[in-house]
Amino acid sequence: MIPLYHDLSEETVLVVGGGAVGRRKALGFAEEARVVVVSPAFDDRLIEVAAEIGSSIELIRAAPQAESIPEWIDRVAPTLVVASTDDPAVNAAAEAAALDSGVLVNRTDVSGGRDPGSVVVPATVADGPVRVAISTGGRSPALSRALRERIGSEIEGAGAMAELSGELREALSKAGVDPETRREAIRRVVRSEGVWKGLQKGRSKARIEANNVIEEVVDR
Ligand SMILES: C[C@@]1(CC(=O)O)C2=NC(=C\c3[nH]c(c(CCC(=O)O)c3CC(=O)O)Cc3[nH]c(c(CC(=O)O)c3CCC(=O)O)/C=C3\N/C(=C\2)[C@@H](CCC(=O)O)[C@]3(C)CC(=O)O)/[C@H]1CCC(=O)O
Numbered sequence: 001m002i003p004l005y006h007d008l009s010e011e012t013v014l015v016v017g018g019g020a021v022g023r024r025k026a027l028g029f030a031e032e033a034r035v036v037v038v039s040p041a042f043d044d045r046l047i048e049v050a051a052e053i054g055s056s057i058e059l060i061r062a063a064p065q066a067e068s069i070p071e072w073i074d075r076v077a078p079t080l081v082v083a084s085t086d087d088p089a090v091n092a093a094a095e096a097a098a099l100d101s102g103v104l105v106n107r108t109d110v111s112g113g114r115d116p117g118s119v120v121v122p123a124t125v126a127d128g129p130v131r132v133a134i135s136t137g138g139r140s141p142a143l144s145r146a147l148r149e150r151i152g153s154e155i156e157g158a159g160a161m162a163e164l165s166g167e168l169r170e171a172l173s174k175a176g177v178d179p180e181t182r183r184e185a186i187r188r189v190v191r192s193e194g195v196w197k198g199l200q201k202g203r204s205k206a207r208i209e210a211n212n213v214i215e216e217v218v219d220r
């Protein structure tokens with residue numbers, strides 16, 4: 001399995017099954033996509049949060065049987081279908097219908113042994129624009145979660161570093177610094193203890209540190 005970061009803004013995710021797992025997936029995807037959850041009953045927290053965040057999550061009360069899932073896919077036109085009911089036959093039908101329509105599918109009730117087009121939702125941790133995704137290839141979701149908790153502290157401050165080094169890279173490029181020198185300067189900035197420490201004290205401190213690192217490379 002190859003990890004990809006998929007921009008789902010303006011896309012629709014269809015979640016079939018609105019229990020605890022369906023709620024977790026729906027709320028995760030609703031950070032970016034429009035989400036439609038179809039289920040005969042909904043997790044209480046999902047109902048609460050859906051009411052708070054408004055139009056990006058739509059809850060539709062229905063219990064589609066296996067044979068009617070393709071109609072739901074036609075009607076909702078999703079980019080991704082999440083199969084999260086507690087009925088394996090309905091989950092299997094959602095998977096088959098999604099794959100038939102060339103739509104991605106996340107089967108939440110099975111691990112390993114996936115068909116092409118089937119995706120795993122990883123555990124993720126973010127700091128600003130930096131986002132780390134962890135998968136065990138479906139083998140151990142509990143381990144994914146434990147590793148996510150560990151990695152969280154590891155990437156603290158990485159978001160600010162991404163912003164700063166991105167801006168510096170653009171500034172060097174505009175100033176006409178040749179690409180090889182620019183790459184070397186930015187590589188040193190992102191590895192510099194001084195710049196990481198500076199970021200904890202504030203942006204201007206980090207900028208001064210970064211400029212010192214860059215000058216050493218540019219003035220060589
Ligand atoms: C990472 C995370 C993302 C998310 O869902 O948001 C996620 N599961 C999470 C938690 C979690 N899930 C389960 C437990 C209980 C402990 C345990 O059983 O291990 C815990 C731990 C907990 O809750 O602490 C139970 C479970 N999960 C699956 C099955 C079916 C099966 O194994 O057959 C069963 C057994 C059900 C049963 O038998 O009843 C299946 C999948 N779960 C996946 C993702 C995919 C593989 C990811 C990978 O490659 O590692 C995959 C394959 C499909 C998918 O859903 O994409 C999220 C952590 C979020 C976070 O906190 O960071």
Ligand SMILES: NC(=O)c1ccc[n+]([C@@H]2O[C@H](COP(=O)([O-])OP(=O)(O)OC[C@H]3O[C@@H](n4cnc5c(N)ncnc54)[C@H](O)[C@@H]3O)[C@@H](O)[C@H]2O)c1
Binds near residue numbers: 040042084086090107
């Ligand atoms: N991927 C994961 O992380 C993970 C974690 C725990 C469990 N699971 C698996 O995911 C499945 C769901 O777990 P859960 O804890 O959310 O169960 P749950 O019982 O809380 O939720 C199941 C939901 O499916 C709905 N449903 C039933 N028939 C339906 C139909 N025909 N159409 C639409 N919705 C229907 C129910 O009303 C309920 O809301 C289980 O099969 C479980 O084995 C996956």
